[in-house]
Amino acid sequence: MLSVSNLHVAVGGTEILKGLSLEIPAGEVHAVMGPNGAGKSTLSYTLAGRQGYEVTEGSASLNGEDLLAMAANERAARGLFLSFQYPLEIPGVPSLTFIRTALNAQRKARGEDEIGAPAFLKLAREQAAKLKIEFDMLKRPLNVGFSGGEKKRMEIFQMAMLSPQFLILDETDSGLDIDALRIVSEGVNALRSSERGMLVITHYQRLLDYIKPDRVHVLAGGKIVASGGPELALELEDTGYDRFAPAAA
Amino acid sequence: MAAVKQTIDQVEQLEAYEHGFVTDIAQDFAPKGLSEDIVRFISAKKQEPDWMLQWRLEAYARWLAMDAPDWAKVSFPKIDFQDLYFYAAPSQKAGPMSLDEVDPELLKTYAKLGIPLREQEVLAGVQGAPRYAVDAVFDSVSVVTTFKKELAEVGVIFCSFSEAVREHPELVKRYLGTVVPTTDNYYACLNSAVFSDGSFVYVPPGVRCPMELSTYFRINAQNTGQFERTLIIADQGAYVSYLEGCTAPQRDENQLHAAVVELVVLDDAEIKYSTVQNWYPGDADGKGGIYNFVTKRADCRGDRSKVSWTQVETGSAVTWKYPSCVLRGDDSVGEFYSIAITNGHQQADTGTKMIHLGKNTRSRIISKGISAGKSSNTYRGLVSAHAKATGTRNFTQCDSLLIGKTSGAHTVPYIEARNASSKFEHEATTTRLSDDQLFYVMQRGLSQEEAVQLLVNGFVREVLQELPMEFAVEAQKLVAISLEGSVG
Ligand SMILES: Nc1ncnc2c1ncn2[C@@H]1O[C@H](COP(=O)(O)OP(=O)(O)O)[C@@H](O)[C@H]1O
Ligand SMILES: [Mg+2]
Numbered sequence: 171m172l173s174v175s176n177l178h179v180a181v182g183g184t185e186i187l188k189g190l191s192l193e194i195p196a197g198e199v200h201a202v203m204g205p206n207g208a209g210k211s212t213l214s215y216t217l218a219g220r221q222g223y224e225v226t227e228g229s230a231s232l233n234g235e236d237l238l239a240m241a242a243n244e245r246a247a248r249g250l251f252l253s254f255q256y257p258l259e260i261p262g263v264p265s266l267t268f269i270r271t272a273l274n275a276q277r278k279a280r281g282e283d284e285i286g287a288p289a290f291l292k293l294a295r296e297q298a299a300k301l302k303i304e305f306d307m308l309k310r311p312l313n314v315g316f317s318g319g320e321k322k323r324m325e326i327f328q329m330a331m332l333s334p335q336f337l338i339l340d341e342t343d344s345g346l347d348i349d350a351l352r353i354v355s356e357g358v359n360a361l362r363s364s365e366r367g368m369l370v371i372t373h374y375q376r377l378l379d380y381i382k383p384d385r386v387h388v389l390a391g392g393k394i395v396a397s398g399g400p401e402l403a404l405e406l407e408d409t410g411y412d413r414f415a416p417a418a419a
Numbered sequence: 420m421a422a423v424k425q426t427i428d429q430v431e432q433l434e435a436y437e438h439g440f441v442t443d444i445a446q447d448f449a450p451k452g453l454s455e456d457i458v459r460f461i462s463a464k465k466q467e468p469d470w471m472l473q474w475r476l477e478a479y480a481r482w483l484a485m486d487a488p489d490w491a492k493v494s495f496p497k498i499d500f501q502d503l504y505f506y507a508a509p510s511q512k513a514g515p516m517s518l519d520e521v522d523p524e525l526l527k528t529y530a531k532l533g534i535p536l537r538e539q540e541v542l543a544g545v546q547g548a549p550r551y552a553v554d555a556v557f558d559s560v561s562v563v564t565t566f567k568k569e570l571a572e573v574g575v576i577f578c579s580f581s582e583a584v585r586e587h588p589e590l591v592k593r594y595l596g597t598v599v600p601t602t603d604n605y606y607a608c609l610n611s612a613v614f615s616d617g618s619f620v621y622v623p624p625g626v627r628c629p630m631e632l633s634t635y636f637r638i639n640a641q642n643t644g645q646f647e648r649t650l651i652i653a654d655q656g657a658y659v660s661y662l663e664g665c666t667a668p669q670r671d672e673n674q675l676h677a678a679v680v681e682l683v684v685l686d687d688a689e690i691k692y693s694t695v696q697n698w699y700p701g702d703a704d705g706k707g708g709i710y711n712f713v714t715k716r717a718d719c720r721g722d723r724s725k726v727s728w729t730q731v732e733t734g735s736a737v738t739w740k741y742p743s744c745v746l747r748g749d750d751s752v753g754e755f756y757s758i759a760i761t762n763g764h765q766q767a768d769t770g771t772k773m774i775h776l777g778k779n780t781r782s783r784i785i786s787k788g789i790s791a792g793k794s795s796n797t798y799r800g801l802v803s804a805h806a807k808a809t810g811t812r813n814f815t816q817c818d819s820l821l822i823g824k825t826s827g828a829h830t831v832p833y834i835e836a837r838n839a840s841s842k843f844e845h846e847a848t849t850t851r852l853s854d855d856q857l858f859y860v861m862q863r864g865l866s867q868e869e870a871v872q873l874l875v876n877g878f879v880r881e882v883l884q885e886l887p888m889e890f891a892v893e894a895q896k897l898v899a900i901s902l903e904g905s906v907g
Contacts, residue, residue, distance in 0.1 A: 262877030272863035
């Protein structure tokens with residue numbers, strides 16, 4: 171599914187990722203953990219196609235297709251979804267309008283028919299109920315005046331509505347209280363399937379109690395410096411990232 | 420390499436101006452230039468009564484003594500009035516016509532522009548045919564007005580200005596020039612002397628006009644000034660919603676457009692006036708385009724009267740326009756909702772004046788300016804309260820959105836409160852379309868162009884909502900088109 175090999179990425183002339191490799195097969199959930207500033211968000215932005223994230227070396231593909239040759243929206247249409255660490259506010263655009271516009275843009279790009287209003291609304295009501303989002307909130311401009319936790323919940327709602335193939339969650343747990351964390355995790359787990367892959371980026375082990383990863387990787391100094399099973403996350407909880415610091419230097 | 424790159428010189432959409440075609444049709448012109456004889460010529464062409472001619476001549480004499488204003492934040496070469504035609508009309512008989520008498524080339528033009536002139540199709544329920552009455556003005560004359568009979572049944576007069584002068588002189592005499600006096604300003608004075616045609620509306624007491632009224636202005640002839648004159652009167656307790664749309668062919672030379680619109684609102688009456696202005700904006704290098712110098716004013720003469728101006732300004736090379744409300748009647752209300760978009764080399768200086776004269780009068784101003792390319796976009800507003808206008812309220816919200824790094828936005832608000840009980844609030848913001856937002860939207864599946872459209876539509880939504888339904892969708896498309904290519 172996702173295949174990243176020897177990825178070097180520079181931002182504003184500074185190299186942040188320095189030869190990162192990662193394989194996430196369909197059906198698997200991989201966690202990437204690392205200290206602040208390790209380059210976790212840089213990885214997610216690069217995979218999602220943000221401008222200004224210059225790939226100087228290496229490759230990244232999704233289902234064999236070169237991601238790096240595509241614009242951000244083309245990657246989205248291929249089923250790549252990024253749940254942002256800091257979701258943006260979109261004034262004047264009701265959340266539902268936004269999501270429907272996005273869904274139809276993706277469907278159009280894939281040569282599928284647009285989804286009609288009744289079907290869309292039905293789906294939205296179901297998903298909103300699951301994530302305990304008040305339907306009225308979906309009529310408000312996307313993320314405008316939402317609390318940090320509400321924004322994160324809205325990211326997962328968008329994800330559920332767009333039903334992507336490959337999910338990247340960038341610190342989805344930050345800003346969530348324990349109840350919200352459980353609801354959001356249930357939303358994510360509902361999307362686990364043998365066809366989907368997930369990259370869960372987090373600083374803390376806590377999230378992984380709810381979203382159980384198949385593999386855990388440690389990102390430090392712009393590279394994956396350790397990989398293992400779920401037990402690696404627990405180890406990190408005890409030892410911290412300090413022992414990887416020398417590798418970073 | 421920011422996602423929001425400057426448009427700079429390659430503002431492709433300017434070439435994409437889709438209404439830029441020319442209609443090939445036989446036309447009558449007045450001789451080039453401006454003189455008393457030309458004023459007489461125009462009046463004679465329109466078979467006007469002597470009082471109308473005298474009114475024009477007086478305006479002309481006064482105009483000769485006036486100077487062009489220079490306070491607006493726009494710059495353009497001095498206009499040579501002797502190099503312009505002041506009258507152009509499709510060769511046809513004067514006076515109202517049925518559609519069968521209208522030149523088929525003209526009908527094709529309006530069909531191409533999507534303007535419904537065939538009532539029968541509308542009545543036959545042709546799918547998507549909107550039900551609103553249209554007065555179509557082609558260069559200097561009105562070619563046809565639809566739904567007149569149905570409107571007459573409820574006493575609403577909707578006809579071309581020329582026809583009103585002939586058929587309803589008592590109404591025209593009573594109200595013409597009472598809102599915008601002849602000498603109000605340079606361009607209004609010029610208009611008073613040489614005005615060509617426009618629409619006339621009278622809604623009798625207590626009547627709610629049963630459909631939207633609209634005028635569609637098309638400049639076609641070369642080197643021709645267009646000087647429309649519109650007069651709308653809502654008598655006591657009446658209501659009317661009126662929409663004006665404008666386009667012009669692509670021409671290398673600048674064309675002058677200097678219109679005057681007067682609204683008279685009596686006790687308890689309401690006029691909703693919407694404009695979707697899409698005159699040719701000039702090419703990528705700033706060559707050609709319409710000079711749009713317009714005086715629009717509403718006189719809320721009656722108590723509890725209400726006027727609301729909504730404008731979507733996307734075209735023209737230079738815009739100089741301040742739809743205003745004189746809130747004379749007690750408890751009268753004035754509203755101004757504006758979207759002004761400039762791209763390429765366009766210059767817009769637009770805004771409103773709310774003149775509070777009556778007690779407890781209220782006004783509301785929502786202005787959304789968007790500037791892209793190398794354009795300049797200025798909001799200029801005046802809110803004033805007379806000493807006797809106690810208990811007045813104004814709320815002004817002025818937002819500017821910048822796209823790219825070479826465009827400019829300016830806000831020039833003037834506030835004059837001459838009594839202590841007036842409450843005026845003013846809020847203003849300026850934001851730049853952000854790369855972060857664009858990326859976020861694109862990550863959800865929208866192309867860059869679609870992402871810009873979505874963000875811009877969100878920015879102007881409050882104002883779009885004020886437009887009649889049929890036009891809101893059109894306006895939304897227009898907003899998208901006028902910003903095409905504005906992001907790298
Ligand atoms: N726009 C930028 N310009 C320069 N450096 C940046 C930029 N964005 C992030 N960085 C740097 O890149 C490094 C990785 O940042 P980031 O990927 O956000 O880390 P993480 O998500 O792991 O906390 C940090 O040192 C950060 O300061
Ligand atoms: Mg981060």
